[in-house]
Structures are given as C-alpha cells and as structure tokens.
Amino acid sequence: MTVTTRAVWTAVLSAVVAAAAAFGPSVGASIGPGEVLPLAVVAAALAILLAIGWAPLLRLPAQGGTTVVVALAGLGAVAVAWGTEGEPVLRNVPLVLAMALVLAFVAEMLRRGGRPRLVESVSGTVTGAVVAVCASGWVAAGRSEAGASLVVASAIGLAVASAVSATPVARGWAGSLVGVALGGVAAGGAAAVLPSIDPISGLVAGLVSGLVVAVLRLLFERQPALTSRRAVLAAVTTPVAVAGVLVFVVGRLVVA
Template sequence: MPLVSDVPEQAPNNPAVPLTRRERRVHAQTAKPALPRRALLPRPLSIAATVAFAALVALTGYASPQFVALAVGLAGLVLAWGWPQLLSLPSPRGTSAVLAIGTVLMTGTALLTRHNPYLEWMPAALAVAVLVAFLHQLMRRDGRPRLTESVAATTSGLAIISAGTALAPIPHVLAGDHALAAAMAGLGVGALTDPCISLPRLRKWALFIAMLVGGGSALLVSAIAGAPMLAPGALLGLLAAAIAHATRRLLAPLPSTAMPRAQLAAAATSCLIIGVVIHVVVTSPLYA
C-alpha cells in the first residue's frame, strides 16, 4: 500500500502550475461569461438618443441658458417616462409622476433664477420633490411591496435629474458656451464607441477608447469654436465620455434594456449624470 507522500500531485488541479497558451485559449472559449449576453450588445437607440441630446444642448448653449434648461428638462421627462420600466419598479405611473414633478420644479428654478448663484433654489426644488416621493409611497394602494427599493430608485432618479440641471447655468460663465459644446462633443462622439463592447478584443478597452475619442473630439470642437483654453475643453470631453459610457455599461445588464423605453431612459441617465461634474469643472479656478 503506497504512502500518502508517494502519491503524485495532479498538476492540472494545482493553481500554481501555469497553463500553456493552448490551455488558456481552450479555457477562454469554454468559460462562462461573467456578464449576461444582453450586457454585451450595443443599443442603437441609446446611442442615437445620446448623440441627439448632446447636439441639442451644444446648440442651445450658444442661444441662452434658458434653452439649455429646457433641453435638460426634456431629458428629465424622458427619464421620468422610462425609469420605472428600466428598473422594473412597482407603481410605475406614480413613480413617473414624481420624477416628472421633480423635473418641472428643478427646471423651473433654472429658468426663473436670473442672478448668481443660478442654482440657488435648486436644493429647495429637490427637497419638495423628495417630499412628493414619500407622499407617493404613503398613497399607494397596492400594499407597498418593495418599498425600500421603490424609494431608493425614485430618489436616485431625482438626484440624476438635479445633476443634469446643473448644465443650465454653464453659459453664464466666461466662455461657458464653448465649454458646454466641448463637453457635449465628448458625450456624443464618445457614445459612438459603444459597439466596441460587442467585440471581444476591444471590450476591455471600450472605456479607454471612449475617453480618448471624447477628449479628442472636444479638443477639435474647442479649436474650431475658438475657445480660449483648449486643454480644459479636452478634459471636459474626456470626463463626459467616460462617465456616460460607464453609466450605460452599468445599466446594460438589466433585463429591461431590450425595451425601447428603457433604452431611452438609460441614454437620458448617462446624459444627465454628467451635469454636476461638468458644472464643477467649468466653475473651478481652471476656467477663471
């Protein structure tokens, strides 16, 4: 009877033994993907909606801050329409109504405030919208299933809308219209790189490609528009492309993303969520 020490170790089961190139290739082909198949599919409707929003905000930025607020409000209403379906929330009509009310309140503060600070009444509008969200939960007649999830999703939607409203006062800043155009160039052109996620060789580089393309397009737009500072414009495009791409990738595994309304909501989310970052960069000493 052989001793335990005489039994040879099985090298294939030993994680310390490196695999050959052929074994790694076979393992990569047979391994179960970490993400569902739907998360690796490009969504043309989301891409088109993102590009359309970027073009609209870039053009309205050269018109007036009020038009930018209306464009952002339109995106907020799209988010309110599709957010419950995107997250499969209970009481979808009530949730959409709350988000629509929040959009109207926050857009209204941006339209009516004509002096600096231009977001002075934004916290008050957001607070009223949150109170309406809790009132909606109290008025539900379905037994309030998934109450915590519903409250968290509704307040998250309001926070995203408030982040997008921060784009409205950017044209008031010196060269703010050029900065907004650069950021929207990065947002729109960066969205065109979303099909990279369906290509295995480019999938892990998709975010980097979006950042590179977004920053380059923002730099080009800043140069054509005659912006006084090119490097900050490129930074805005890079940040807009990166945050929006990451947001769409985060929402992609949700089962509802196969539906058109949910795709529009995902696009609106990726467009609005960049607003507060762009506002902070533009109002920082970098643009002083």
C-alpha cells in the first residue's frame, strides 16, 4: 500500500474517532465513564490494530510476544482512562506502562533460539507499547473540561491533515506544512460551531494533530510501499494513536 493510500485510511480512522465522540450524549461537556463508551471502544480498536501490525512494521524478530505486549498495554491504558473516577483521568496510566515494560522483558525471556537481535526486539516492543498507550488520550480528552467538543475538533483537524497529505501538494517539509495549516484551520472552524471550546483552542489542537501527521508521514516515506497487510495497519493507526495523548495535553493546557 502506497503512502497516499495509507494517508487516506488514516483520515478515515480520524473521522471514526470524531464520530465516536459525537455519539456521546453531552457534546461540549465533560463525560463520565459510562458515557464515553463509544470513544473507549474506538480507542481500544486503535490499540488492537496497532498491536497487530507493529512487529511486522518494524520487522521485529519475536512478533508474537511483541503483539501481545503492545495489545495489553494499549487495552490496559484505555480501560484505566475509561474507568478512573475523578481527576486526573490518566493518573494510573504510568503504572500500565511500567507493567508493559516488565512484560516486554518477560516476553524476551520466553524466546527460544538464542534470542537474536535482543536489543532491537526489546526497544521495538517498548516503543510500540508507548504508542498504544497514547490512544487512551482520546478517552481522557473526552472526559476533560471541553469534553467531546475537543475530541471532535481535533479529530477533524487530524482527518483533514491526513487527507491533504495524500495529495501531490504535500511533498517534503514545505508541502507537509500546508497539511498542518489546513488541519489547524479545519479544527478551528469546527471549534467555532461546537460548545465549550473556542476557535483558538481548536486551532492549536488541529495544528498539533497536523504536525503529528506531517512528522510520521515523512518518517514512513522511507517505506513507500508496505507489502505486509499487518504492517499497513500499524502505519495508518500510529498517527491517530499518538495524537490522542497530545490532544489531551492541549485540552489541559489551552482550553479554559
């Protein structure tokens, strides 16, 4: 699958995140664990898709162990973000990440055949766990002060930036900045019609989401045509997962 096609699928996943947030009964308000279920389900699906394709994407030697560790880390973080009462919602996520680190070493200890490429395998597994944990940021953002409005605006900006990156104009750093700018404008425009979030905050969230798309697009350009379907899953999911925790940070620092 080419870089362009992967960008389109990333835009589709971003739109799914926005739709899941919009299903909440109180767009524009902070939502509790029981009301954020659609968004939590989508975040969990992102973690699973990432786990399925992460090891093939990095060509890691122990793909089975990596898949299990990344999936458990992502699902555990989403569950914690969904079920934690009170603030901060992500206060127990570092514990999930610490346990994932332990599991990464346990998975290596269970390997057979001399454990070739040991350092590469451990570092790749831990990195995948971190990326999967980032998906829980979407759930935490939905439960922040701006609630689902922040998620919808940010996901729209992410979708627009991804769609722009699929066009011929988005080539190199200069072209990538066009996608970042348009993603910010789209998120700011969405924030203007959504409650509990101002256009400036939406603009900042969109710019951050677009920057994630731009950086990862330039990174994955070195793999212009992924032949493994599992690797494609990770490539298209990574920008959406990483953006989750960054959107949550924007919500904490920018949204009043």
